[in-house]
Amino acid sequence: MTKEIQKNKILLASQKSKISKIIINAKNLERVYFNGVIKTYALKNISLNIKEGEFVAIMGPSGSGKSTLLHQLGLLDIPTKGTILIDNKDVVNLSDGERTKFRLKKLGYVFQSYNLIPELTALENVYITPMAQGITTEEYKKKARDILKKVGLGDRINHYPSELSGGQQQRVSIARALVNKPQILFADEPTANLDSDSSRETVKLFRQLNKEIGQTIVMVTHELEEGKKADRIIWVKDGILDVDKK
Amino acid sequence: MNKKDLKVIAFLAYKNIVKSKSTFLVIIAVMAMSFLSITFFAAIIDGLGYEFEEGMIEGLTGHLMIEPTKDNLYLENVDTLVKNIKRIPGVVGVAPRLESSVIAKYKNTEMGVPVFFINPQDEIKVSNFHESILLGDYLSEKDGNELIIGADLVQSYAQEDDTQKRLNINVGDTIKLSLSNGFVDEYKVKGIFKTGSKFSDDKILLNYGEYNKIFHTDDVASKILIKLPERGSEDYYKQKIIDLGVSDQINPWQTKMGAVKQFVGSLQITNKITGFIGLLTAFATIYIIIFINVTNKRKQIGILKAIGIKKEIILGSYVLQSIMYGVVGVIVGNLVMQGLLVLLTLHPLAMPIGDVIPILTTERLITTSVTLIFASIIAGFFPSRKAANDNILDAIFGG
Numbered sequence: 001m002t003k004e005i006q007k008n009k010i011l012l013a014s015q016k017s018k019i020s021k022i023i024i025n026a027k028n029l030e031r032v033y034f035n036g037v038i039k040t041y042a043l044k045n046i047s048l049n050i051k052e053g054e055f056v057a058i059m060g061p062s063g064s065g066k067s068t069l070l071h072q073l074g075l076l077d078i079p080t081k082g083t084i085l086i087d088n089k090d091v092v093n094l095s096d097g098e099r100t101k102f103r104l105k106k107l108g109y110v111f112q113s114y115n116l117i118p119e120l121t122a123l124e125n126v127y128i129t130p131m132a133q134g135i136t137t138e139e140y141k142k143k144a145r146d147i148l149k150k151v152g153l154g155d156r157i158n159h160y161p162s163e164l165s166g167g168q169q170q171r172v173s174i175a176r177a178l179v180n181k182p183q184i185l186f187a188d189e190p191t192a193n194l195d196s197d198s199s200r201e202t203v204k205l206f207r208q209l210n211k212e213i214g215q216t217i218v219m220v221t222h223e224l225e226e227g228k229k230a231d232r233i234i235w236v237k238d239g240i241l242d243v244d245k246k
Numbered sequence: 247m248n249k250k251d252l253k254v255i256a257f258l259a260y261k262n263i264v265k266s267k268s269t270f271l272v273i274i275a276v277m278a279m280s281f282l283s284i285t286f287f288a289a290i291i292d293g294l295g296y297e298f299e300e301g302m303i304e305g306l307t308g309h310l311m312i313e314p315t316k317d318n319l320y321l322e323n324v325d326t327l328v329k330n331i332k333r334i335p336g337v338v339g340v341a342p343r344l345e346s347s348v349i350a351k352y353k354n355t356e357m358g359v360p361v362f363f364i365n366p367q368d369e370i371k372v373s374n375f376h377e378s379i380l381l382g383d384y385l386s387e388k389d390g391n392e393l394i395i396g397a398d399l400v401q402s403y404a405q406e407d408d409t410q411k412r413l414n415i416n417v418g419d420t421i422k423l424s425l426s427n428g429f430v431d432e433y434k435v436k437g438i439f440k441t442g443s444k445f446s447d448d449k450i451l452l453n454y455g456e457y458n459k460i461f462h463t464d465d466v467a468s469k470i471l472i473k474l475p476e477r478g479s480e481d482y483y484k485q486k487i488i489d490l491g492v493s494d495q496i497n498p499w500q501t502k503m504g505a506v507k508q509f510v511g512s513l514q515i516t517n518k519i520t521g522f523i524g525l526l527t528a529f530a531t532i533y534i535i536i537f538i539n540v541t542n543k544r545k546q547i548g549i550l551k552a553i554g555i556k557k558e559i560i561l562g563s564y565v566l567q568s569i570m571y572g573v574v575g576v577i578v579g580n581l582v583m584q585g586l587l588v589l590l591t592l593h594p595l596a597m598p599i600g601d602v603i604p605i606l607t608t609e610r611l612i613t614t615s616v617t618l619i620f621a622s623i624i625a626g627f628f629p630s631r632k633a634a635n636d637n638i639l640d641a642i643f644g645g
Contacts, residue, residue: 071639115545133250
């Protein structure tokens with residue numbers, strides 16, 4: 001019994017030390033779209049920090065810039081101004097090739113419309129990124145099988161996306177995002193195309209991953225109920241950081 | 247690019263092809279059809295040209311032709327010369343000929359006709375008259391006042407709308423022949439021949455001995471035709487004949503083509519132009535099809551980039567797919583073409599000039615294959631490079 005308590009204390013201490021480290025540091029982010037001479041500000045002067053092991057929800061009304069913010073933090077787009085440090089590395093000024101490598105090794109993505117490759121089975125969709133890292137066939141297949149089992153799709157590994165339900169496809173997409181053990185998992189409205197049961201399951205899975213393995217998660221959502229499941233909600237309105245609260 | 251990248255390239259290309267079988271089959275069909283459209287027509291034209299040349303070789307020139315020098319009317323000591331040439335290893339046949347022209351008269355029809363005086367046995371190895379008899383029989387050595395006549399001179403073989411003057415004769419009828427020295431005699435039609443060559447089927451053939459009887463000559467010939475084992479060996483055998491001490495003109499068949507050379511040359515130019523246009527059309531068609539295919543995969547290219555797959559891998563997988571389209575399409579096209587060639591060799595195309603067998607030259611085969619494979623690579627490379635260079639969000643969300 002004493003041993004058990006001690007083990008829990010150590011675990012909690014390691015979680016706390018993890019949480020104290022800042023993994024994302026964004027300063028004065030600005031994203032402007034140019035249409036001829038017309039400038040449209042999608043993001044204006046946004047600064048934020050996200051700690052390692054945090055589960056953060058980015059919320060706001062439609063067109064507020066929440067997805068744009070996620071795309072900047074997740075290296076899918078380049079901000080017009082400002083800096084982003086991920087794990088103390090300046091990621092704004094990386095070359096195209098370096099950004100790709102960084103995404104492969106450090107980041108994972110879950111999109112609103114799953115965005116699986118239709119020609120690949122669930123297993124193949126998941127092992128394509130570890131395969132690209134150059135590990136052995138046995139290793140990447142095992143990794144992919146294990147993670148698919150973890151998201152509850154152990155019996156669907158050889159199915160193509162067209163043979164899976166929306167919820168199942170989203171779970172494959174989560175497995176793909178997690179297979180390389182990314183430092184940060186980015187999820188862009190992951191429940192928007194799902195029914196309420198699947199939505200609940202997906203957010204529950206995120207919470208579970210965050211708690212069990214300390215996975216840092218940055219999730220865009222417009223559902224307050226889902227946002228409340230996160231450690232913290234960052235509110236964005238008209239491209240400006242509105243409220244940032246626990 | 248390293249081994250692991252190549253593995254991902256091959257994996258993505260393979261999966262794209264096997265999962266999109268219908269797209270693959272459509273592109274392969276278009277590639278194969280393009281291959282056929284370029285090579286088949288060209289092969290027919292080449293076959294047609296070959297047939298024209300063969301008609302001249304079989305009927306008029308042989309592969310080599312010995313002719314008297316400018317100052318002489320005849321070749322002399324022909325018997326010895328023919329025997330010596332026959333002894334050259336590889337020579338297929340040697341046939342001396344005497345040539346003249348006659349006025350042929352049957353009932354009220356009279357017309358000028360070129361005549362070959364031939365040695366029937368020698369001709370069998372050199373020309374194709376013996377195997378072109380439509381009616382009656384081929385000449386024999388013993389035939390004196392008998393002749394065989396080309397179908398183009400016979401009324402019953404004329405096309406309906408052909409108004410050219412012909413003799414309304416049949417096998418067994420007798421024609422009166424008048425020669426330039428005033429000799430007139432009657433000859434019985436022993437056979438009617440049709441070689442399919444316009445250059446042969448307008449002739450009358452008489453026995454070699456008749457010429458000597460009419461013109462009081464001996465051991466002479468207007469020309470000696472030599473049949474070789476194959477085209478292309480003319481220079482070698484010409485030298486062998488020169489080595490026999492022959493001082494007369496020895497001309498390869500190419501120098502005797504005249505109008506045929508111009509006609510075949512025109513066909514070849516036409517062939518080059520249509521071949522080039524065919525290649526351009528095939529290039530454009532293949533480019534458009536692969537372009538549409540790659541453009542439809544723009545979102546997937548964006549996703550692959552987003553999850554960290556290198557641009558070079560994505561580009562490589564699409565180029566590899568294009569190479570597969572090109573190579574498999576060309577192989578299928580080639581197999582179909584070879585099948586057609588076999589079929590048309592067994593059942594040649596019946597054309598007015600004779601039976602035509604399409605000829606696919608190695609040069610054309612290689613040019614067409616390389617161009618189509620190149621077209622498919624270009625068609626795969628540019629659109630996939632554009633998609634791979636696109637902004638990730640534009641590619642995924644269709645910006």
